[in-house]
Amino acid sequence: MNTASSASDCVASWCADDDWCGVTCTMEVLGRKWNPVVVHRLLERDSLRFGELAEELGDVTNKVLSESLEDLEDRGVVERTVENEKPVRVRYSLTERGRSLEPVVGALEDWGEDHLADDC
């Protein structure tokens, strides 16, 4: 389980006017290990099922991916759609808010691509 916001809360007074609060705010959404990658995949593929996502990410277990998706859903970034069929099917896609992360994830990707040679 997880609460909406953990240790540092952007609404808290201690960071009210600080301009780096925006950075912290975004990191609460993208700070969890698989979150940025999940958003990245969904930006490209529009909609993916649980299994497809797991396969693309490669090294993630059901439990961890499930937690990551639940977290993103709670934060209004990802939308979960259950299709009533015999074998249950679930589609994951980005909400409007999720799609608004495109410039952020794009920047993360660009910088990373430019520095893969270095070390990472």
Added chain:
Amino acid sequence: MNTASSASDCVASWCADDDWCGVTCTMEVLGRKWNPVVVHRLLERDSLRFGELAEELGDVTNKVLSESLEDLEDRGVVERTVENEKPVRVRYSLTERGRSLEPVVGALEDWGEDHLADDC
């Protein structure tokens, strides 16, 4: 956007040629709690001493800030300069590589600023 993604070489075996590797790469640098904020401050102030940084960040202890700075130094993002004076003084600034993170941190900040009202 680059949906095609030139799928550059990824050094880590576990993420071989996956195009989301760039995202992961960047997150290794900015994933640690205070790292993005430290970089953000240094982008604005150019150079800060340990105490100044601690004061600006507010809720960080000496130990944690120290670890964060060491991590950033190891990753070639931050540069540490010791000035030989009576009370030891140390200046922290960004390397060229660190300054190249400006678009990334800028994107993090912009998104966060636009969503502070929501929840974070």
Added chain:
DNA sequence: CAGTATCCACAAGGATACTG
């Protein structure tokens, strides 16, 4: 297929006190 349920491990953050 799309998850839960358990149990475990460990990095990292935090509190507090001390020092060259």
Added chain:
DNA sequence: CAGTATCCTTGTGGATACTG
């Protein structure tokens, strides 16, 4: 001033097994 040194707690992640 700019850290270390300790010790403690917790959040995540991971492995494995099971299910509607």
